[in-house]
């Protein structure tokens with residue numbers, strides 16, 4: 001039985017596995033105005049237990065709320081200035097995201113588990129990232 005990568009203690013729950021896709025550019029074609037990229041795709045399962053999955057889902061939800069609240073506040077601040085609310089809303093959302101991220105990172109530290117972003121340190125993933133694969137297209 002594989003153990004959870006995030007806490008390194010509990011056994012991984014098959015229903016909570018993260019399927020991390022990896023991409024590698026295999027072909028690039030420039031057809032007049034059209035550019036085409038072709039990728040190899042690979043999915044790496046990362047074992048995770050139910051408790052870590054629940055914590056990750058809660059953190060994601062908190063982050064979404066913080067972004068919504070931040071951009072709402074930003075929107076209101078920018079409202080009296082014509083055109084400014086677009087930028088203040090984006091800035092506020094970003095500030096909310098950063099605040100939530102630092103809060104959840106502290107929580108992960110306290111619980112002594114890895115943050116979901118640490119998936120790139122998972123050895124089978126890390127190995128391929130060094131070999132030219134990327135997490136995003």
Ligand SMILES: [Zn+2]
Nearest residue numbers: 004007049052
């Ligand atoms: Zn775990």
